[in-house]
Amino acid sequence: MKILNTSIHGILDYATVIAFASAPSLLGFSGAPAMLAYLLAVVHLAMTVLTDMPLGLVKIIPMRLHALVEMLVGPTLIAAAFLAPSLVLGAQVFFIASGVAICAVWLFSDYASATQSD
Structure with a gap:
């Protein structure tokens, strides 16, 4: 069931950036x-900025490639x-x-709802 359209997906992507950037300070880990x-x-x-979706700014990465990267990154993090x-x-x-969150977003995102030029 694809319940996340590409606009919601974009919001979640920017939230993920904030989570990755703030986690070391908030959770107290350092080094590697x-x-x-x-x-x-x-x-x-x-x-996110370069993906062809509503909240992408430059729109040069097809949403299918974005989806593939997320499909690989989630399990890799775990x-x-x-x-x-x-x-x-x-x-x-x-x-x-x-990793679990990225897998869930990948699973529930409707990547086809993006306007793609390919």
Whole structure:
């Protein structure tokens, strides 16, 4: 069931950027996990700004590619959290929760509702 149109998806994407950017400070983790969170914030912001959807600003990335990236990133975050036992608990829980959230948004998003030029 695809209940999230591309406008709602865009709002959730920008909220995800804020979550990645603020998590290290709010949850108290630093070092490599914090750098990963900041890197994910930058990449997610770039993807969102450049995607061909209502809240995208430049609209050069097709929504299908955006969907593919999210389909890969969600499970990767979950796996990485389990494969990196040295992560502090706050970082581990954050990356698992982020991965689950990205998977859920991917699952429930109606990517076809974007106006695509391809």
